[in-house]
Amino acid sequence: MPTAESNTLSFRSAVEADVPQLVELVESAYRGDASRGGWTTEADYLEGQRTDEDGVRRVIETPDGTLLVVERGGELVACCQLEHRGDHVYFGMFAVRPGLQGAGLGKEILAEAERRAREQWDAKEMRMTVVNVREELIAYYVRRGYRRTGQMSPFPYGDERFGIPLREDLAFELLVKSL
Structure with missing residues (x-):
């Protein structure tokens, strides 16, 4: 029977040793049959x-940002990037x-990310981009x-670091939330 402690999420900044696991997590959530x-x-x-590993490293090494590792019961269950960009995160x-x-x-992690953006950087707004065809x-x-x-x-059609598009109508839409 799971204990309350085993269901509690813990948050920390990613380090170099996390890179392979983070790549696997991101890939499993978005691409291929596992996703x-x-x-x-x-x-x-x-x-x-x-x-890829270089992409994850770049996020980890961004000077005014963090890649949050989310663990539950010692297991990596999620991650998210927060990057301070002037008046927003x-x-x-x-x-x-x-x-x-x-x-x-996801809801719990997003709330924690927003809290950190407000408290760590005094951000007034959170921004993200989402592929436009992702209506759900x-x-x-x-x-x-x-x-x-x-x-x-x-x-970025033609840049396989972001994947190989199967459609010709992809773009990123900016979503914004006041904090």
Whole structure:
């Protein structure tokens, strides 16, 4: 029987030793057949990698940011990027282990990320970009107070570090929430 302690989430900044596990987590949440175990999969419109060890290292090494590692009972269950960018904090690289999605972990982690953005950087706003065809995911963020801006930025077609698109209509939409 799980104890209250085994269900408690702990948060810490990622370190170099976490890189391989973080790549595996992000890949499992977004790409390939493993990602279909959760609801955040991008496998229907993107193939290839979501990130790699160099990409994760760059996030970890960003001077005014952190890659939060989320653990429960000593197991890595999620991660998210927070990067202070002037008047706001950018939220990215959010991944929850597919078998644990849909149980409220994401909501709890997002609330902690917003709290840290306010307290650590006195941020007034959280921003993120979401692939425009991810209507279910965008709706999830809207339910948590994020506003669709309609502001789009191009998908990096031809740069396989971000995956291999299976559609020609991909872009990123900016979502914003006042903190």
